[in-house]
Amino acid sequence: MAGHLARLDAPEVAARIFFPRPDPGDPAPPGSTDLEIPVVGGATLHARLHPGPDGGPVVLLFHGNGEIVADYDDAAGAYRALGARLLVVDYRGYGRSTGDPTPSHIVRDADAVLDFVRARFAGRPAPGVAGPEVTARPQGRPPIIILGRSLGSAPAIHLAATRGGELAGLILESGFARTLPLLRLVGVPVERLGLAEADGFDNREAMRRVTIPTLILHADQDTIIPLDDAHLNFEACAARDKKLMVVEGADHNSIMAYGGRQYWGAIGEFVGRLRERR
Template identity: 45%
Template structure:
């Protein structure tokens, strides 16, 4: 998505629906984790928190949901590590320890800065494990922005509770997008982006997601042209309890798909 296209969504009435930023406490990362700051050209600082497994194991660059911050994953990061995965969580502007204010256009352009910074950090620190991109809910947008425009920079993608279509999502959230002149022909949807991505793709979605209906996850799966793809539906789960309902299977599914794709 070009900045001019993304900027169509940078309206106050839309931003207040899409973004619910909150700050992180000024405390150090927990044992086994580290923070990385990524500077943007306009002086904004983007905060990231890394939960690290072994250097040769897979890395997940993770874009979280709109009501979350990277520090929320302090209890979860070690579970990823126990499953042989490093979790590299990035905060949007205004979230966690990041400065600035969130917009759709900034979220997408910042994703490229974070990817570049993570790639440099991995090279400088001898992190030889493959780099995967993961997006949850709102985070599916920056994840698929990178998948569509820079597929060679990643080993694969994981999309959890992601949305496929901008207009239907806004309408589901109570915004009359078409009355504002916003259509899928104006704003590229995630479905159009994943249709450009041929690498390994895992789609995870809750059966009873009330915020982003299962049909979005199914559309992402169907649109993806990859020969290595899977759709994992978590039964008896909703948008905000999908990890709890799935339990350790949540991490096993991600680990096993990545192992199979990396070894395939």
């Protein structure tokens, strides 16, 4: 499914796209569990599962560039208060994950991550996965909500577009619709390499295949991924149940802190509705 990204996988391009950061090695917060998810090629992805109410939705979060799972330890309590469990996963080369990140990998690996989550919460461990087993709940597998922030919008939209029947909903935070502006921003010589939008993640086109409930959050002062991208994704989204919330005065990296009650209120309302639909 990620074959169209081959030109971005070239080392001289991928090296400019990704900003991997090592994990300092601190232990997981009390009650949280560190996990290893095997992916194609022998690499493993580090993930962290934070506790929440039994049977509550699982929010599977693909984070932004330069971030790692530990950056979301403090946010886990807010999701727990909303009745959800938070599971954050690192890309290859980020945090404690092994391997090297490429555009194709972050999209393809998302399928392995979703397979892992579905297996884990069905009460059976995914093959080769390290971490405590979880027994099946009487009410069955909990709803899975995909959340993609910034770079993470690519794997999140991919899953929502191709495996929406296995998901309860999609949340995009500061997600991008177009790839070329981001490539130029990080110094990729787009024109010299002859790259076209079709060589990129093509999030906007994929959103035309998203039919599950969708919440899009974006800051109006975002200079990395402009608000226009949020509008493009919203307009392309094929879901009947969709909402765009703009956080005024915030930028790309302050949307959660600046949004405050507005930010968490929108997520809480969205998660609550999906929980009640079970």
